Amino acid sequence: MSKSKFSWGNLYLIFTFLLMYAPIVFLIVYSFSTGDSMTNYHGFTFKHYQELLADKRMIAIFLNTILIALLSSVFATIIGAAGAIGISNQKRQKNKEILLSFNNILIVSPDVIMGASFLIFFTALKLPLGFWSVLLSHIAFEIPIVVLMLLPHLNELSDSLLTAAKDLGSSSYQTFSKIVLPFIQPGLIAGFFMAITYSLDDFAVTFFVTGNGFSTLSVEIYSRARQGISLEINALAGIMFIFSLILVIIYYFIENNHSQSNKKVKARLRGKL
Amino acid sequence: MKKEFKFLYFAPYLLWLLLFVIAPVALIFYYSFFNVNHQFTLNNYITFFTSGTYLTMTANSVWFAFLITAMTLLISYPMAYFITKLKYRNLWILLVILPTWINLLLKAYAFIGLFSHNGLVNQIFNFFGIPAQQLLFTNTSFILVAAYIQIPFMVLPIYNSLLEINPSLVQASKDLGATSWQTFKKIIIPLSIPGIKSGVQIVFIPSLSLFMLSRLIGGNKIITLGTAVEEHFLTTMNWGMGSTIGVVLIISMFIVTILTHTSKKRRVAK
Numbered sequence: 202m203s204k205s206k207f208s209w210g211n212l213y214l215i216f217t218f219l220l221m222y223a224p225i226v227f228l229i230v231y232s233f234s235t236g237d238s239m240t241n242y243h244g245f246t247f248k249h250y251q252e253l254l255a256d257k258r259m260i261a262i263f264l265n266t267i268l269i270a271l272l273s274s275v276f277a278t279i280i281g282a283a284g285a286i287g288i289s290n291q292k293r294q295k296n297k298e299i300l301l302s303f304n305n306i307l308i309v310s311p312d313v314i315m316g317a318s319f320l321i322f323f324t325a326l327k328l329p330l331g332f333w334s335v336l337l338s339h340i341a342f343e344i345p346i347v348v349l350m351l352l353p354h355l356n357e358l359s360d361s362l363l364t365a366a367k368d369l370g371s372s373s374y375q376t377f378s379k380i381v382l383p384f385i386q387p388g389l390i391a392g393f394f395m396a397i398t399y400s401l402d403d404f405a406v407t408f409f410v411t412g413n414g415f416s417t418l419s420v421e422i423y424s425r426a427r428q429g430i431s432l433e434i435n436a437l438a439g440i441m442f443i444f445s446l447i448l449v450i451i452y453y454f455i456e457n458n459h460s461q462s463n464k465k466v467k468a469r470l471r472g473k474l
Numbered sequence: 475m476k477k478e479f480k481f482l483y484f485a486p487y488l489l490w491l492l493l494f495v496i497a498p499v500a501l502i503f504y505y506s507f508f509n510v511n512h513q514f515t516l517n518n519y520i521t522f523f524t525s526g527t528y529l530t531m532t533a534n535s536v537w538f539a540f541l542i543t544a545m546t547l548l549i550s551y552p553m554a555y556f557i558t559k560l561k562y563r564n565l566w567i568l569l570v571i572l573p574t575w576i577n578l579l580l581k582a583y584a585f586i587g588l589f590s591h592n593g594l595v596n597q598i599f600n601f602f603g604i605p606a607q608q609l610l611f612t613n614t615s616f617i618l619v620a621a622y623i624q625i626p627f628m629v630l631p632i633y634n635s636l637l638e639i640n641p642s643l644v645q646a647s648k649d650l651g652a653t654s655w656q657t658f659k660k661i662i663i664p665l666s667i668p669g670i671k672s673g674v675q676i677v678f679i680p681s682l683s684l685f686m687l688s689r690l691i692g693g694n695k696i697i698t699l700g701t702a703v704e705e706h707f708l709t710t711m712n713w714g715m716g717s718t719i720g721v722v723l724i725i726s727m728f729i730v731t732i733l734t735h736t737s738k739k740r741r742v743a744k
Contacts, residue, residue: 210556214566217553221573221625224584227594231587239587239594284487306495309675310727311683313700314720317707318498321505321717341494344487404579404686409707422579426690430587438580445575453568 229442232435239430249436256433259421265332266401266417273339274396280340281347281396282389286381288348289355301352304345315342316409323410330412338410339400346399347392354388355381387455394452401445502724505717518718528702532722535698538617539681545621546677547670550628554669555662557629558636567633574626582690585619586610589691611693619691620684628673635669636662675734679727699723 227239232250236243253259284304291297307315319341323334358381366376404419411420418437425434509515522528557566573581588594589609596606609615639662647657683700699719706716 210552210559213552214556214560217549217625218569221570221622224581224588224622225573225576227588228580228584238590238592240590240592280486280490283483284490287484287487300491303491303495306499309679309731311679311700311723313683313685313703314502314723315498317703317716317720318502319494320707321501321713322493322498325501337494341490344490344494348487398575402575402577404577405683408686409704419577419579422577422583423686423690426579426583426586430583430590434580434583438576438583441577441580446572449572449575 225438225442228435228438232432232439234432237430237432239432239435249432250439253433253436253440259433259437262416262418262421265415266419269332269336269339269417270397270400273336273343273400274393276340277343277396278347278389278393281344281392282351282385284344285348285351285355285385289352289358304348306345307342308345308349312403312405313409316406319406320409330410331415334410334412335407335415335417338406339403342403342406343396343399346395350392350395351385351388354385358384390455391452394448394455398445398448499724502717502720505713506721508714510712510714515714518714521715522718522722528719531697531702532699534696535682535700536726538613538620538696538698539678541617542620542624542681543674543678545617546624546628547673549621550625550673551632551670553625554629554632554636557633567630570626570629570633578623579686581623582619582687585615585622585691589615610691611695613692613696616688616692616696620681620687623687624677624681627676631672631676632666632669635666639665671734675730678730678734682723682726699726 231239231242233245233247234242235246235248288297288300288304291300315338319334319338320330323330323337328334328337362380363376366380371379402419403417404423407417408420408423411417418441422434422437425431506518507514507516509517553570557563557570560566590596591606591608591610593609595609600606643661643665644657647661648654652660682698683703684698685700685704688694688696688698688701699722702719703716703723706712706719
């Protein structure tokens with residue numbers, strides 16, 4: 202549509218995208234610097250990555266973080282899926298709306314409130330702070346996201362399909378495993394991935410409920426960053442950047458793949474009915 | 475389906491609602507009526523609403539959140555608008571989302587390096603003949619970094635609402651002789667208001683409680699509502715007062731949600 206390739210709009214976009222990515226590039230570039238501060242680049246080295254890999258405490262924290270992310274996402278996906286199905290099964294619109302607004306409370310509430318209230322809750326229950334309190338908190342704030350990612354898929358599932366299954370004599374378990382589950386599978390995977398990223402990204406809630414002995418990467422980065430700059434954190438940033446890049450690629454690959462196969466399934470179903 | 479089965483599979487979710495949504499919020503309200511010695515008292519609220527420190531802190535926190543939101547909106551709206559004009563806009567919007575997958579703490583940490591006394595920003599300043607400035611631990615740097623982190627959350631809803639605008643409306647406005655600025659002002663901006671509102675909502679509420687940024691970048695000088703909650707819970711261990719501030723935070727969250735709420739009916743009526 203535009204006559205020339207140059208436009209102020211594109212210039213603005215180039216400028217803002219440069220600003221958006223500059224800090225990330227900056228971090229990673231300095232992870233390869235021989236110096237020990239982020240001020241002057243001194244030459245290429247893998248030193249900080251080697252230090253990071255030799256740092257047993259850091260590796261333990263890294264594994265903790267991954268473990269929490271995976272475990273919490275599995276539980277959140279299961280409970281969230283049951284919740285989403287339960288919500289969409291509500292006959293009255295009013296009940297649906299009430300359940301949904303309760304579902305969304307944790308999504309809109311500030312992290313600090315979530316962290317503080319979970320801390321009160323665990324203390325009231327006399328649950329020791331550490332692995333379990335962090336795991337439970339992560340499951341708790343991931344569930345509403347899974348529900349929100351699944352509901353659109355469940356709304357697309359037509360009632361006539363379920364009635365047809367029932368008429369043809371399938372049990373409720375069969376209907377669930379042969380129709381509902383395959384139909385919402387892309388939503389399940391998307392929800393699972395979303396839950397993982399929320400878990401990896403969380404700092405505030407974990408910070409409140411983590412206690413003394415247990416730590417995740419976010420909390421560790423925070424306490425190290427408060428002490429000043431150490432290029433080991435830059436190396437960690439490099440690794441985490443690659444890690445999130447891989448996650449993004451997997452996520453979009455699955456999303457695209459499934460939305461296509463899903464379309465195929467839907468077209469086939471429409472042909473049959 | 476049998477009734478029992480129906481309840482059974484739904485039970486964990488309902489239990490979650492009860493234990494992790496309703497109970498914690500109730501507990502925060504409950505704790506806000508107790509002092510350090512676990513005695514029932516209204517003093518926390520009295521202290522909050524009569525002491526100058528707490529009121530200025532709240533006003534400051536709201537003011538900073540407002541500045542952060544305004545700045546984010548100012549940067550994000552043109553971004554969203556120009557991206558809708560691009561050929562590969564899906565790819566570009568993906569590039570906007572990508573930084574949100576990188577840990578917030580790492581992004582904050584990057585700015586500690588960028589803004590330090592001999593950091594890159596000061597080096598660029600020197601290049602243009604501007605003497606090195608104290609950048610870290612200032613209000614400006616706090617607002618800039620917060621805005622930087624929030625940009626994707628503002629771009630996305632605005633971008634979606636811009637895409638929803640029927641192109642024939644823009645065409646019609648041009649046919650009727652409107653300049654592109656008039657079209658932008660009279661058609662595009664009013665029709666993208668729902669996106670702006672949800673963007674403001676997504677950005678404003680967390681901006682009230684970014685305690686890690688005010689510690690790492692603001693250098694403890696900026697006390698937001700979130701910083702105050704964190705301090706009362708984890709440092710001074712005055713949970714009652716912390717809960718009271720938490721309640722204030724929850725109420726301000728509701729006010730913001732109501733202010734930025736767009737009812738779908740009204741949108742259709744317009």
